[in-house]
Amino acid sequence: MNIEKNIENLKYDAHGLVPAIVQDDATGTVLMLAYMNRESLAKTLETGVTWFYSRSRKRLWQKGETSGHVQKVKDIYYDCDADALLIKVEQTGVACHEGTFSCFSRRLAGEKSAAAQHSDPSGILLDLYQVI
Amino acid sequence: MNIEKNIENLKYDAHGLVPAIVQDDATGTVLMLAYMNRESLAKTLETGVTWFYSRSRKRLWQKGETSGHVQKVKDIYYDCDADALLIKVEQTGVACHEGTFSCFSRRLAGEKSAAAQHSDPSGILLDLYQVI
Numbered sequence: 001m002n003i004e005k006n007i008e009n010l011k012y013d014a015h016g017l018v019p020a021i022v023q024d025d026a027t028g029t030v031l032m033l034a035y036m037n038r039e040s041l042a043k044t045l046e047t048g049v050t051w052f053y054s055r056s057r058k059r060l061w062q063k064g065e066t067s068g069h070v071q072k073v074k075d076i077y078y079d080c081d082a083d084a085l086l087i088k089v090e091q092t093g094v095a096c097h098e099g100t101f102s103c104f105s106r107r108l109a110g111e112k113s114a115a116a117q118h119s120d121p122s123g124i125l126l127d128l129y130q131v132i
Numbered sequence: 133m134n135i136e137k138n139i140e141n142l143k144y145d146a147h148g149l150v151p152a153i154v155q156d157d158a159t160g161t162v163l164m165l166a167y168m169n170r171e172s173l174a175k176t177l178e179t180g181v182t183w184f185y186s187r188s189r190k191r192l193w194q195k196g197e198t199s200g201h202v203q204k205v206k207d208i209y210y211d212c213d214a215d216a217l218l219i220k221v222e223q224t225g226v227a228c229h230e231g232t233f234s235c236f237s238r239r240l241a242g243e244k245s246a247a248a249q250h251s252d253p254s255g256i257l258l259d260l261y262q263v264i
Contacts, residue, residue: 003240033151086162108135108217
Protein backbone atom coordinates (compact mmCIF):
# COMPACT_ATOMS: atom_id res chain seq x y z
CA MET A 1 0.00 0.00 0.00
CA ASN A 2 1.43 3.34 -1.08
CA ILE A 3 -0.54 6.23 0.39
CA GLU A 4 0.88 8.93 -1.90
CA LYS A 5 0.13 6.80 -4.96
CA ASN A 6 -3.39 6.03 -3.72
CA ILE A 7 -4.09 9.76 -3.27
CA GLU A 8 -2.98 10.41 -6.85
CA ASN A 9 -4.94 7.45 -8.23
CA LEU A 10 -8.28 8.57 -6.77
CA LYS A 11 -10.74 9.74 -9.42
CA TYR A 12 -11.46 13.38 -8.65
CA ASP A 13 -14.39 15.10 -10.37
CA ALA A 14 -14.17 18.06 -12.77
CA HIS A 15 -13.67 20.34 -9.74
CA GLY A 16 -10.86 18.19 -8.32
CA LEU A 17 -13.10 16.84 -5.57
CA VAL A 18 -14.05 13.44 -4.21
CA PRO A 19 -17.02 12.87 -1.86
CA ALA A 20 -16.06 11.68 1.63
CA ILE A 21 -18.52 9.79 3.83
CA VAL A 22 -17.69 10.33 7.49
CA GLN A 23 -18.68 7.51 9.85
CA ASP A 24 -18.37 7.34 13.62
CA ASP A 25 -15.96 4.49 14.23
CA ALA A 26 -17.41 3.44 17.58
CA THR A 27 -21.12 3.35 16.73
CA GLY A 28 -21.19 3.03 12.93
CA THR A 29 -23.40 6.12 12.68
CA VAL A 30 -22.98 7.93 9.36
CA LEU A 31 -22.22 11.50 10.43
CA MET A 32 -21.95 13.58 7.27
CA LEU A 33 -20.94 13.78 3.64
CA ALA A 34 -18.36 16.37 2.63
CA TYR A 35 -15.84 16.86 -0.16
CA MET A 36 -12.07 16.60 -0.27
CA ASN A 37 -9.49 17.71 -2.78
CA ARG A 38 -5.90 16.43 -2.84
CA GLU A 39 -4.77 19.20 -0.50
CA SER A 40 -7.43 18.60 2.16
CA LEU A 41 -6.83 14.85 2.00
CA ALA A 42 -3.09 15.41 2.46
CA LYS A 43 -3.79 17.77 5.37
CA THR A 44 -6.12 15.17 6.90
CA LEU A 45 -3.37 12.57 6.72
CA GLU A 46 -0.74 14.96 8.08
CA THR A 47 -2.79 16.19 11.04
CA GLY A 48 -4.90 13.10 11.85
CA VAL A 49 -8.12 15.17 11.91
CA THR A 50 -10.54 15.80 9.04
CA TRP A 51 -10.07 18.68 6.60
CA PHE A 52 -12.47 19.26 3.73
CA TYR A 53 -12.95 21.60 0.79
CA SER A 54 -15.97 23.88 1.05
CA ARG A 55 -17.64 24.25 -2.33
CA SER A 56 -19.56 27.36 -1.19
CA ARG A 57 -16.67 29.12 0.56
CA LYS A 58 -14.12 27.79 -1.94
CA ARG A 59 -11.51 27.07 0.69
CA LEU A 60 -10.23 24.33 2.95
CA TRP A 61 -11.83 23.97 6.35
CA GLN A 62 -11.04 21.84 9.33
CA LYS A 63 -14.10 20.17 10.81
CA GLY A 64 -14.55 21.64 14.27
CA GLU A 65 -12.16 24.54 13.72
CA THR A 66 -14.62 26.93 15.41
CA SER A 67 -16.93 24.55 17.33
CA GLY A 68 -14.21 22.30 18.71
CA HIS A 69 -16.10 19.31 17.30
CA VAL A 70 -13.07 17.83 15.60
CA GLN A 71 -12.96 14.39 14.04
CA LYS A 72 -9.95 12.21 14.81
CA VAL A 73 -9.27 9.92 11.88
CA LYS A 74 -9.18 6.20 12.64
CA ASP A 75 -9.28 4.74 9.13
CA ILE A 76 -9.68 5.83 5.53
CA TYR A 77 -11.07 3.56 2.82
CA TYR A 78 -11.78 4.19 -0.85
CA ASP A 79 -14.27 2.36 -3.02
CA CYS A 80 -13.98 -0.01 -5.97
CA ASP A 81 -14.27 2.88 -8.45
CA ALA A 82 -11.76 4.98 -6.47
CA ASP A 83 -14.16 7.92 -6.65
CA ALA A 84 -15.46 8.02 -3.06
CA LEU A 85 -13.90 7.93 0.40
CA LEU A 86 -15.11 6.43 3.67
CA ILE A 87 -13.48 8.05 6.68
CA LYS A 88 -13.94 6.43 10.07
CA VAL A 89 -13.51 8.89 12.89
CA GLU A 90 -13.73 9.48 16.59
CA GLN A 91 -16.23 12.37 16.76
CA THR A 92 -15.74 14.99 19.47
CA GLY A 93 -19.16 16.29 20.53
CA VAL A 94 -21.56 16.32 17.60
CA ALA A 95 -21.00 16.35 13.85
CA CYS A 96 -23.86 18.63 12.84
CA HIS A 97 -23.91 22.40 13.23
CA GLU A 98 -27.56 21.99 14.21
CA GLY A 99 -26.53 20.13 17.35
CA THR A 100 -27.42 16.58 16.33
CA PHE A 101 -24.78 13.84 16.41
CA SER A 102 -25.31 13.12 12.71
CA CYS A 103 -26.18 15.53 9.90
CA PHE A 104 -28.61 12.87 8.65
CA SER A 105 -31.37 13.51 11.18
CA ARG A 106 -34.28 14.09 8.78
CA ARG A 107 -36.29 11.17 7.48
CA LEU A 108 -37.54 11.21 3.92
CA ALA A 109 -39.25 7.85 4.22
CA GLY A 110 -38.89 4.66 6.16
CA GLU A 111 -40.29 1.65 7.90
CA LYS A 112 -39.17 2.28 11.44
CA SER A 113 -40.16 4.79 14.07
CA ALA A 114 -37.18 7.05 14.57
CA ALA A 115 -35.49 9.15 17.19
CA ALA A 116 -34.92 11.65 14.40
CA GLN A 117 -36.37 15.11 14.53
CA HIS A 118 -38.91 14.56 11.78
CA SER A 119 -39.97 11.09 12.74
CA ASP A 120 -42.70 8.94 11.34
CA PRO A 121 -44.60 7.72 14.41
CA SER A 122 -46.76 5.40 12.35
CA GLY A 123 -43.68 3.81 10.80
CA ILE A 124 -45.50 2.92 7.60
CA LEU A 125 -44.86 5.89 5.34
CA LEU A 126 -42.75 3.96 2.89
CA ASP A 127 -45.40 1.26 2.60
CA LEU A 128 -48.05 3.93 2.24
CA TYR A 129 -46.12 5.65 -0.54
CA GLN A 130 -45.86 2.35 -2.39
CA VAL A 131 -49.63 1.91 -2.17
CA ILE A 132 -50.51 5.41 -3.35
CA MET B 133 -43.61 14.91 6.74
CA ASN B 134 -44.53 15.18 3.09
CA ILE B 135 -42.48 12.80 0.97
CA GLU B 136 -43.30 14.41 -2.39
CA LYS B 137 -42.38 17.83 -1.03
CA ASN B 138 -39.16 16.50 0.49
CA ILE B 139 -38.15 14.99 -2.85
CA GLU B 140 -38.69 18.35 -4.54
CA ASN B 141 -36.88 20.28 -1.81
CA LEU B 142 -33.67 18.25 -2.07
CA LYS B 143 -30.79 20.23 -3.54
CA TYR B 144 -29.80 18.44 -6.73
CA ASP B 145 -26.51 19.33 -8.41
CA ALA B 146 -26.12 20.83 -11.90
CA HIS B 147 -26.78 17.38 -13.37
CA GLY B 148 -29.95 16.88 -11.32
CA LEU B 149 -28.25 14.38 -9.02
CA VAL B 150 -27.83 13.89 -5.31
CA PRO B 151 -25.26 11.51 -3.75
CA ALA B 152 -26.78 8.58 -1.85
CA ILE B 153 -24.84 6.75 0.84
CA VAL B 154 -26.08 3.18 1.17
CA GLN B 155 -25.69 1.58 4.60
CA ASP B 156 -26.51 -1.96 5.71
CA ASP B 157 -29.25 -1.51 8.27
CA ALA B 158 -28.37 -4.57 10.34
CA THR B 159 -24.62 -4.11 10.70
CA GLY B 160 -24.08 -0.39 10.03
CA THR B 161 -21.56 -1.21 7.30
CA VAL B 162 -21.35 1.52 4.64
CA LEU B 163 -21.88 -0.40 1.42
CA MET B 164 -21.53 2.08 -1.45
CA LEU B 165 -22.03 5.61 -2.70
CA ALA B 166 -24.16 6.14 -5.78
CA TYR B 167 -26.24 8.92 -7.30
CA MET B 168 -29.97 9.46 -7.58
CA ASN B 169 -32.07 11.84 -9.62
CA ARG B 170 -35.72 12.60 -8.88
CA GLU B 171 -36.86 9.72 -11.08
CA SER B 172 -34.65 7.08 -9.47
CA LEU B 173 -35.61 8.30 -6.01
CA ALA B 174 -39.30 8.08 -6.91
CA LYS B 175 -38.75 4.58 -8.34
CA THR B 176 -36.91 3.58 -5.14
CA LEU B 177 -39.87 4.73 -3.07
CA GLU B 178 -42.40 3.06 -5.37
CA THR B 179 -40.64 -0.30 -5.51
CA GLY B 180 -38.99 -0.46 -2.06
CA VAL B 181 -35.61 -1.39 -3.59
CA THR B 182 -32.79 0.92 -4.62
CA TRP B 183 -32.64 2.53 -8.06
CA PHE B 184 -29.82 4.88 -9.04
CA TYR B 185 -28.75 7.01 -11.96
CA SER B 186 -25.58 5.85 -13.69
CA ARG B 187 -23.43 8.82 -14.69
CA SER B 188 -21.40 6.71 -17.12
CA ARG B 189 -24.29 4.83 -18.74
CA LYS B 190 -26.61 7.84 -18.45
CA ARG B 191 -29.60 5.77 -17.41
CA LEU B 192 -31.43 4.48 -14.38
CA TRP B 193 -30.33 1.17 -12.95
CA GLN B 194 -31.71 -1.03 -10.25
CA LYS B 195 -29.05 -2.30 -7.87
CA GLY B 196 -28.93 -6.06 -8.32
CA GLU B 197 -30.93 -6.07 -11.55
CA THR B 198 -28.49 -8.59 -13.07
CA SER B 199 -26.70 -10.02 -10.00
CA GLY B 200 -29.79 -10.44 -7.86
CA HIS B 201 -28.04 -8.50 -5.11
CA VAL B 202 -30.95 -6.16 -4.54
CA GLN B 203 -31.20 -3.72 -1.64
CA LYS B 204 -34.50 -3.57 0.22
CA VAL B 205 -35.01 -0.07 1.57
CA LYS B 206 -35.57 0.22 5.31
CA ASP B 207 -35.16 3.98 5.84
CA ILE B 208 -34.17 7.09 3.92
CA TYR B 209 -32.67 10.16 5.56
CA TYR B 210 -31.41 13.44 4.10
CA ASP B 211 -28.87 15.75 5.64
CA CYS B 212 -29.02 19.26 7.11
CA ASP B 213 -28.10 20.80 3.74
CA ALA B 214 -30.63 18.59 1.92
CA ASP B 215 -27.95 17.73 -0.62
CA ALA B 216 -27.13 14.14 0.38
CA LEU B 217 -29.13 11.00 1.14
CA LEU B 218 -28.52 8.15 3.58
CA ILE B 219 -30.34 4.99 2.59
CA LYS B 220 -30.51 2.14 5.07
CA VAL B 221 -31.06 -1.18 3.38
CA GLU B 222 -31.27 -4.91 3.80
CA GLN B 223 -28.56 -6.09 1.41
CA THR B 224 -29.12 -9.34 -0.47
CA GLY B 225 -25.75 -11.06 -0.98
CA VAL B 226 -23.00 -8.50 -1.45
CA ALA B 227 -23.05 -4.87 -2.52
CA CYS B 228 -19.87 -4.81 -4.58
CA HIS B 229 -19.50 -6.20 -8.09
CA GLU B 230 -16.06 -7.40 -6.96
CA GLY B 231 -17.68 -9.82 -4.51
CA THR B 232 -17.02 -7.95 -1.26
CA PHE B 233 -19.92 -7.03 1.04
CA SER B 234 -18.98 -3.34 0.85
CA CYS B 235 -17.51 -1.38 -2.06
CA PHE B 236 -15.20 0.28 0.48
CA SER B 237 -12.77 -2.59 0.88
CA ARG B 238 -9.53 -0.76 0.11
CA ARG B 239 -7.66 1.08 2.83
CA LEU B 240 -5.95 4.36 2.03
CA ALA B 241 -4.63 4.81 5.57
CA GLY B 242 -5.58 3.85 9.07
CA GLU B 243 -4.73 2.86 12.60
CA LYS B 244 -6.25 -0.58 12.73
CA SER B 245 -5.34 -3.84 11.15
CA ALA B 246 -8.14 -4.64 8.73
CA ALA B 247 -9.93 -7.54 7.22
CA ALA B 248 -9.89 -5.55 3.99
CA GLN B 249 -8.17 -6.79 0.91
CA HIS B 250 -5.34 -4.27 1.05
CA SER B 251 -4.72 -4.39 4.75
CA ASP B 252 -2.06 -2.69 6.80
CA PRO B 253 -0.70 -5.49 9.00
CA SER B 254 1.51 -3.10 10.95
CA GLY B 255 -1.48 -0.89 11.70
CA ILE B 256 0.63 2.24 11.92
CA LEU B 257 0.53 3.67 8.42
CA LEU B 258 -1.40 6.78 9.39
CA ASP B 259 1.02 7.50 12.23
CA LEU B 260 3.92 6.84 9.90
CA TYR B 261 2.54 9.24 7.29
CA GLN B 262 2.23 11.93 9.93
CA VAL B 263 5.88 11.43 10.90
CA ILE B 264 7.22 11.51 7.35
